[in-house]
Amino acid sequence: MAVGLHGLPSLAPVTGVRLGTIAAGIRKKDRRDLVLIECTPGTHAAATFTRNRFCAAPVIVAREHLAKTAPRALLINTGFANAGTGEPGLQDARACCGALAERLGCRADEILPFSTGVIGERFPRDRIIAGLPACIAGLSENGWAEAAHGIMTTDTVPKGSSRKTHLGSRTVTVTGITKGAGMIRPDMATMLAFVATDAAVAPAVLQACVSAAVDASFNRITVDGDTSTNDACVLLATGAAGNPVIDQTGGEAYAALLNAVTEVFTELAQAIVRDAEGATKFITVEVQGGRSEADCLAVAYTIAHSPLVKTAFFACDPNWGRILAAVGRAPIGQLDVGRVTIHLNEIRVVHNGALDADYTEPKGLAVMRLPEIRIGVDLGAGTASARIWTSDLSHDYVRINAEYRS
Amino acid sequence: MAVGLHGLPSLAPVTGVRLGTIAAGIRKKDRRDLVLIECTPGTHAAATFTRNRFCAAPVIVAREHLAKTAPRALLINTGFANAGTGEPGLQDARACCGALAERLGCRADEILPFSTGVIGERFPRDRIIAGLPACIAGLSENGWAEAAHGIMTTDTVPKGSSRKTHLGSRTVTVTGITKGAGMIRPDMATMLAFVATDAAVAPAVLQACVSAAVDASFNRITVDGDTSTNDACVLLATGAAGNPVIDQTGGEAYAALLNAVTEVFTELAQAIVRDAEGATKFITVEVQGGRSEADCLAVAYTIAHSPLVKTAFFACDPNWGRILAAVGRAPIGQLDVGRVTIHLNEIRVVHNGALDADYTEPKGLAVMRLPEIRIGVDLGAGTASARIWTSDLSHDYVRINAEYRS
Numbered sequence: 001m002a003v004g005l006h007g008l009p010s011l012a013p014v015t016g017v018r019l020g021t022i023a024a025g026i027r028k029k030d031r032r033d034l035v036l037i038e039c040t041p042g043t044h045a046a047a048t049f050t051r052n053r054f055c056a057a058p059v060i061v062a063r064e065h066l067a068k069t070a071p072r073a074l075l076i077n078t079g080f081a082n083a084g085t086g087e088p089g090l091q092d093a094r095a096c097c098g099a100l101a102e103r104l105g106c107r108a109d110e111i112l113p114f115s116t117g118v119i120g121e122r123f124p125r126d127r128i129i130a131g132l133p134a135c136i137a138g139l140s141e142n143g144w145a146e147a148a149h150g151i152m153t154t155d156t157v158p159k160g161s162s163r164k165t166h167l168g169s170r171t172v173t174v175t176g177i178t179k180g181a182g183m184i185r186p187d188m189a190t191m192l193a194f195v196a197t198d199a200a201v202a203p204a205v206l207q208a209c210v211s212a213a214v215d216a217s218f219n220r221i222t223v224d225g226d227t228s229t230n231d232a233c234v235l236l237a238t239g240a241a242g243n244p245v246i247d248q249t250g251g252e253a254y255a256a257l258l259n260a261v262t263e264v265f266t267e268l269a270q271a272i273v274r275d276a277e278g279a280t281k282f283i284t285v286e287v288q289g290g291r292s293e294a295d296c297l298a299v300a301y302t303i304a305h306s307p308l309v310k311t312a313f314f315a316c317d318p319n320w321g322r323i324l325a326a327v328g329r330a331p332i333g334q335l336d337v338g339r340v341t342i343h344l345n346e347i348r349v350v351h352n353g354a355l356d357a358d359y360t361e362p363k364g365l366a367v368m369r370l371p372e373i374r375i376g377v378d379l380g381a382g383t384a385s386a387r388i389w390t391s392d393l394s395h396d397y398v399r400i401n402a403e404y405r406s
Numbered sequence: 407m408a409v410g411l412h413g414l415p416s417l418a419p420v421t422g423v424r425l426g427t428i429a430a431g432i433r434k435k436d437r438r439d440l441v442l443i444e445c446t447p448g449t450h451a452a453a454t455f456t457r458n459r460f461c462a463a464p465v466i467v468a469r470e471h472l473a474k475t476a477p478r479a480l481l482i483n484t485g486f487a488n489a490g491t492g493e494p495g496l497q498d499a500r501a502c503c504g505a506l507a508e509r510l511g512c513r514a515d516e517i518l519p520f521s522t523g524v525i526g527e528r529f530p531r532d533r534i535i536a537g538l539p540a541c542i543a544g545l546s547e548n549g550w551a552e553a554a555h556g557i558m559t560t561d562t563v564p565k566g567s568s569r570k571t572h573l574g575s576r577t578v579t580v581t582g583i584t585k586g587a588g589m590i591r592p593d594m595a596t597m598l599a600f601v602a603t604d605a606a607v608a609p610a611v612l613q614a615c616v617s618a619a620v621d622a623s624f625n626r627i628t629v630d631g632d633t634s635t636n637d638a639c640v641l642l643a644t645g646a647a648g649n650p651v652i653d654q655t656g657g658e659a660y661a662a663l664l665n666a667v668t669e670v671f672t673e674l675a676q677a678i679v680r681d682a683e684g685a686t687k688f689i690t691v692e693v694q695g696g697r698s699e700a701d702c703l704a705v706a707y708t709i710a711h712s713p714l715v716k717t718a719f720f721a722c723d724p725n726w727g728r729i730l731a732a733v734g735r736a737p738i739g740q741l742d743v744g745r746v747t748i749h750l751n752e753i754r755v756v757h758n759g760a761l762d763a764d765y766t767e768p769k770g771l772a773v774m775r776l777p778e779i780r781i782g783v784d785l786g787a788g789t790a791s792a793r794i795w796t797s798d799l800s801h802d803y804v805r806i807n808a809e810y811r812s
Contacts, residue, residue: 120761315809324526325458
């Protein structure tokens, strides 16, 4: 499926970051499932993690390690999420960090662990530790595409993005990979995105950059409303580009970096929606004319999470009444239905709360048959706006999630 | 499908209420689609309606009429919801009321209109008005079962419930019918429930009774989280039983009536979930140990609306990690995950936030294969509790809603 994705784009290496990917037989045979991302000493890292209270053991450990020190390596496995595994799961995550640290000659808290897969089952730490030597042997600055494959689960395609931008006389690179297709409604960042830049950035500024970029990208997508237990988005900055260190969020250099990072994050976030489980449509929901951004987001997510709206899009059925009903039940303080306007791409379907006089079913149908559709809602109440991206609900979503563990 | 529903129960007539049902060819031929419920002069009515801001024209008109006077008749059509139809839709609804009032020899505001079907399309008032004489000719106190058929849309079975209770020396009857299978997440009452009793009840007490009973029944079910534009629940009280008028909410007589009404409402509400679009499971979500009922409801609805939880139930897959992830993302103020317990029927799956030591996959699987399953969550934080009912998410839900208008 993967709406509008045509192969992995070219991913430029980031000086100071090496990646190694192997098939460690963690859950299935002959499937790349273990990825090591090593970064040069002096690299800063900033990250965002899930707000799901049942966050996974690796999320707890990664958060703890990152608060102490800059990382030397990220270790990512698929197959098991190591979530809902209690104290034994925490011990498993720490054991993997310790084993890798020993082999890399660093401290255990310089390792950040990440996991994705089935929630609740015990984590096979031995298979992961056994795979470490091969991962280390394979480390390469050209390993991004391999790693994009290595972190896939129900994804049908690998996902990556790369940008170059100029900071004064220096060219810096931002390259990243991500995975995710279901259990996607990031509240902080989505499971899992790993992005690196060779820009020199002070740690606090890097964190500000991640938070701002995540808010405009990963925090604006939803597949099924199910916020994962394992969401994590990490941005590494090696400093190898040699630009003057960006140490404040004002200024041109920060703006250029933030722009490049946001572009990469947005391309990655959209790639998740394009490859959403069973997706046949890539849907942009734009709400404007709200009293607040929060109101606009509430309306946008109510539309994006409506199973009836999502199945209508799957069916290419311009059943705009379902969009209108979703707007009407959105949890916002006030709504004057007589001022609401709804567009499907450029076709105005609802005007002043009722069917537009010029609308015809064939016009709506022509839009609904497209693979990429914009739902535009104007609440007619203010000047705030918000935009999110989502997918449809198809037979395959049910099939994939009914068969997930079999 | 219709989990655990085996035919319409016997529906006792309510003295003073007559029903007539015909096939008026409103949307499809040879399908019962127009129902008239006439009540004797002196009948009181109380009702709850959808809180969806895009409420349908008939909801606006019925609410307006009910505020003015007691009704003499209810007119219900399927095929068209007459929602999102603006001013013309309001005129259509009023025209039908006027035409019926003329034939019954009453005022137009003594008629309450109700519609269900496709949202947004113009309402065929002529076909409805043309059907009125046949509806009136067929009026009968024994018309409940016919009427239960006449209000069906995507329902696979007719739904009704009947109870008798004693008020002092008098036996009173409470009989009702309902419809609904999709776009079900009532915020006030679900589209459509019509219940009548021959008890004598003062209007204000009747409204209190409806509100209390709705809150414990129709406001505790969800199929897909999509609150309809047309929800309405009406309770008629003819007074024909001759009991002393119930004119206060304290006292034994009110308690007996409320109990009977709540039982009928609950059976009807559960029947909607049992016949939910594509449903293969009837799921009770019970949350206890919360700080407040609102917290318990928030957790219960987060579980009940999770597409991942719903598809796991469809697959009979004891993928309890999805329930745990839903609890973890529920919008409540505080949650100590280390105190959370989760049961599937009597099997304790999660204890203190992690897998129960005695849990085994075969135990979970045995429960998941049952058609009726209770998810029990204890938040370990307080003494509040809440219970709701929901269904699973199957291939057929997608098929039904992708094909709805074709």
